[in-house]
Amino acid sequence: xxxxxxxxxxxxxxxxxxxxxxxxxxxxxxxxxxxxxxxxxxxxxxxxxxxxxxxxxxxxxxxxxxxxxxxxxxxxxxxxxxxxxxxxxxxxxxxxxxxxxxxxxxxxxxxxxxxx
Amino acid sequence: xxxxxxxxxxxxxxxxxxxxxxxxxxxxxxxxxxxxxxxxxxxxxxxxxxxxxxxxxxxxxxxxxxxxxxxxxxxxxxxxxxxxxxxxxxxxxxxxxxxxxxxxxxxxxxxxxxx
Numbered sequence: 617x618x619x620x621x622x623x624x625x626x627x628x629x630x631x632x633x634x635x636x637x638x639x640x641x642x643x644x645x646x647x648x649x650x651x652x653x654x655x656x657x658x659x660x661x662x663x664x665x666x667x668x669x670x671x672x673x674x675x676x677x678x679x680x681x682x683x684x685x686x687x688x689x690x691x692x693x694x695x696x697x698x699x700x701x702x703x704x705x706x707x708x709x710x711x712x713x714x715x716x717x718x719x720x721x722x723x724x725x726x727x728x729x730x731x732x
Numbered sequence: 733x734x735x736x737x738x739x740x741x742x743x744x745x746x747x748x749x750x751x752x753x754x755x756x757x758x759x760x761x762x763x764x765x766x767x768x769x770x771x772x773x774x775x776x777x778x779x780x781x782x783x784x785x786x787x788x789x790x791x792x793x794x795x796x797x798x799x800x801x802x803x804x805x806x807x808x809x810x811x812x813x814x815x816x817x818x819x820x821x822x823x824x825x826x827x828x829x830x831x832x833x834x835x836x837x838x839x840x841x842x843x844x845x846x847x
Contacts, residue, residue: 647833659777659823659837672834705775711833720767720829721835723777 618642620724628730629698630645637693637727639708647711648691649721650683652676654704665691698731705729734759736826738838745814746846753809753841755824761785763829766800766807771821771840780822783807814845 621640629635641648650662664672665683680685682694695702705728709721735758745751757766769778781791783800791798795812811818824838 636762649834651835658839659825659835661836664834674834707777709835718780720779721833722779723769726775728775 617656620708620710620722622706622724622727624727625725626728626730628712628732631700631731632697635695635696635698635729637706637729639691639693639724641691641708642712642722643689645712646724647671647713647721648683648685649709649711650663650693651707651709652704653707653726655702659707662693695729698729700731703729703731705730717726734826734828734836735747736824736836736838738824738841740841741839742842742844743843744846748813750810750812751814751843751845753811753822753824753843755782755807755838757805757807757824759825759826759828761828761830765827765829765843766809767825767827767835768809769823769825769837771823773820775821780809809845814843816845816847819843819845 623638627635648665651659652662653659661674663677663683664671680696684692707726707728708724711721737756740754743751764785766783770778770780781798788800788802797810799808821840821842823840825835827833827835
């Protein structure tokens with residue numbers, strides 16, 4: 617069964633460093649998402665991406681964050697200058713189609729980011 | 733605006749007890765989708781069920797059942813004869829049929845099932 621994959625599973629970085637989290641969505645999916653879950657808290661929406669552009673973003677997704685689909689398979693989240701409060705689990709998700717049929721978003725296993 | 737409320741922060745039961753996890757949602761859309769996800773200690777999000785706003789039929793899947801009531805904006809989840817392996821955090825979530833179809837999650841209910 618197709619699945620969303622994420623690499624790395626755990627990333628440790630120093631405050632102020634740039635990190636790139638990678639995701640490979642399911643191949644025929646059209647919508648892509650990043651979510652964040654700070655330890656012990658709820659899953660929060662960061663950004664949705666469709667047709668090679670951001671379709672919606674949350675207040676969390678400030679100028680320090682960016683997303684990119686550099687080729688036909690990868691979907692990346694970049695944090696330019698990490699802060700301690702960026703430590704969280706980051707989930708990538710993808711969905712097949714949109715208008716009139718919000719199919720289930722399939723979530724990847726997550727990347728645990730630890731900022732020291 | 734979308735909102736999902738899971739008022740129960742933690743529930744503790746003894747194995748074989750039935751347990752119901754509550755979920756109340758708010759939305760202005762007439763078309764929306766409701767979900768339940770399980771998050772075991774390993775951290776991944778495991779999809780359990782999706783319901784669209786036009787389908788109020790309750791569903792049963794093995795020991796799991798879901799009660800969707802639009803009149804009270806609730807989508808409750810019952811585990812019958814709970815088992816230790818059911819111990820996890822359970823999230824209720826809502827997605828509207830607009831914009832980027834983002835999913836809004838509730839705060840989660842941590843379920844402890846004791847042997």
